[in-house]
Amino acid sequence: MTEQQQKVNGTGLARLKRAVTCSYAGISAAFRNEEAFRQELLLCLVLLPLACWLGQSNVERALLAGSLILVLIVELLNTAVEVVVNRISVDRHELSGLAKDLGSAAVSMAILFAMVVWLLVLFT
Structure with missing residues (x-):
């Protein structure tokens, strides 16, 4: 530095x-x-205590809680991408749309990951 x-x-x-x-x-x-961030944060505030209660081991608790926190992290990164794209230009451009779509896809994948973790931990 x-x-x-x-x-x-x-x-x-x-x-x-x-x-x-x-x-x-x-x-x-x-x-x-960001409405999506508020919704995901509310869901985390509800599910994090459940993760601590439902997990049978510290590893399960970490997986349940970590999958929820990952959704928030990816949502923040997606928001950062959207802000930067909008800062560069508000004009419609194929690459700008693609960047936003990829960010949205990343959030969707994080949510899917959290769902899979919760299903596997709680039902196997």
Whole structure:
């Protein structure tokens, strides 16, 4: 990291504080602006306690909880892609549409993964 980057990002605890602040700002923005994120977060808040209760082992609990958190992570990345595409241009373009579709597909795959994990853990 260059000296200029260290000045901007800080070092040690200052860098950690900045990272936490930026993360909070990103999650807050997603919560305010993205209906899908709010829905998935609500589902996580309901299912995370169930994951801890229904899992028979720590591995099962980790799989159940981790699959839910993965959905939120992928949704945040999808939102980031959409924001960047919209920042570049609001005009319709084949590649812009493809980028957004791929992000949406990634969220769908994360949701499918979570469903498979929950079904396998709870019913096998």
